[in-house]
Amino acid sequence: MTSSTRSKPEPPAAAVARDPHWTATRDRLKARQRPIMTMTICDDQTVKDRLATAQYTERRAREAADGDTGNKDLKKLHTLMEKELVEAQAAFDEAAILLRFQALPRPDFERLKKAHPATEEQAEDGMAFNPETLGPELIAAASLDGITVEDATEYLTEWSEGEAAQLFDTAWQVQGETRADLGKG
16 A cells, blocks of 8 residues: 555535634634734933843842841842842833834835835846835835834934944844744644
């Protein structure tokens, strides 16, 4: 007897429609939101340093307290460091600017890329679109905070190269964000 690879037959559509599990799953799939990514900007180096120090000292105090569970002084120190971390995080959150970007529906993203074809030189370098003209449009289209094309153009022009690249990258990367896990079935 030879073995052959046969695909499993598809269940009848009527049976699938009656399956409450599949119906609930379909409803959940239809209700999903597109991915969102956030870019955090904090211009206050003192606030950033305080948070980094608080994170480090809280972690070290926790490790020390966990290593000597009977030591009340280490527990007190850890409690103080937790409080400092909460305060430092609150100060950071107050000073930080959050920019949120959401993935576009795929047809919209594809249309946007096609509307900004690569220059001849860019095409020779293997690029499929022109990031110079696409960038402001993509940032504005993906922004959940109302960034306009004019705003995005200004930011990409005036900000440092690294920050401008991060702005574009955040709006670009959310388009490819996946929340699926290809685990064992």
